[in-house]
Amino acid sequence: MRVGFLYNHDAVHQVRHTAPVAAALAGQAGVEVVVLSSTPDQEREVRALIGPAAARVRFVALEPGALAGALDRALRFVSPFRRLAVLRRNLSAFADLDVLVVPETTSILLRERFGLDRLRFVWIPHGAGDRSVGFLPVARSFDLVLLAGDKVRDRMIAMGLVTPESSAVVGYPKFDTVDPAQALPSPFANDRPTVLYNPHFDPRLSSWYRMGPQLLRWFADQRAFNLIFAPHVMLFQRRFHASMEHRGVRWRADVPSGVRGLPHMLVDTGSDRLSDMSYTRAADIYLGDVSSQIYEWIARPRPAIFLNAGGLSWRDDPDFAHWELGQVIDSVDALPGALDRAVAEPARHRVQQDAAFAGTFSRTGVSAARRAADAIVDHFAA
Secondary structure, eight states, rough: OEEEEEEEEETTGGGGHHHHHHHHHHTOOOOOOEEESHHHHHHHHHHHHHHGGGGGGGEEEOOHHHHHHHHHHHTTTOOOHHHHHHHHHHHHHHTTTTEEESSSGGGGHHHHHTTOOEEEEEEOOOOOOOOOOGGGGGGGGGGGGSSSHHHHHHHHHHTTTSSSSEEOOOOOOHHHHHOOTTOOOSSSSSSSOEEEEEOOOOOTTTTTTHHHHHHHHHHHHHHSSSEOOOOOTTTTSSSSEEEETTTEEEEOOOTTTTTTTOOOOEEEESGGGGGTTTTTTTTTTEEESSSSSHHHHHSSSOEEEEOOOOOOOOOTTTHHHHHHHGGSSSSSSGGHHHHHHHHHHTTTTTTHHHHHHHHHHHSSOOHHHHHHHHHHHHHHHH
């Protein structure tokens, strides 16, 4: 059985969610592992994560073509143009596989648009959050969906997106690469509490477009807190962000002048640390909106503040279940009071956070990567 692992994105943030599974499958009797990547950075990240197992993996570099690369620079804000071009241009590489493991859903077009009917697909979502984008009908197109825990699987089954036979709970392979509960030293040379601001890029739900620059200026002008500005890795990859689901497009503003280089602020809009949990393990208070990183944050329960920038009616909505894990505010003016409460009552939401973590991530004495590898072999090798 030839099993491919596809990495076809603009950044490397999805790699940790499936690369450990490739390593667990590599060298297993009757299994050949092929890693297909569309950028050198993605291949580099896979090799770094799987270590010696790389010697038992075949690596394939996928190219979109010169014309597609040029068009992507103009069209990427309205569609995943480069990703589609990579799929279309490299059909022979995919046709050579029996199973393809992916951390996203665009790849199912290999079957639905490009005719690779024999290929079987495994989806391991790159995150375990609550947004509706993780619970779309496209999930039904996959032969096997491997999930982090009962929270997501139960919701998918209730929605008719997967069945008990087409899904399995295997844990969170990203946690095989780093201990999410291990605290890291503060990057600041003082003893102030450190806030992590982690806005998403979604045009409708992100706090960045309506209040992000104002929030950074507020932190720049005060001296009670440190700030790590570490947005979703895709926010600063593009100038425009579009959402087909919410039918919206937003212009992404730059980081305001005067906030970089301050001793109490760290601004990172593009390094690998945005996706390796460096910042979630080094901060004291989480400030964000709809990123699934909140679930990685609560591996070590700490205060969280959520920015309802769009004035959404969120209560009792499963898409915003994570907003029950902290305070919810709707303006920068409300931030000082929320931060003061977070410092005064750091364990205020600990019970909810502990329960949410246990429901979101299945953890046993067996690694998530090994559980996922076994699930793939059991499902397809029969």
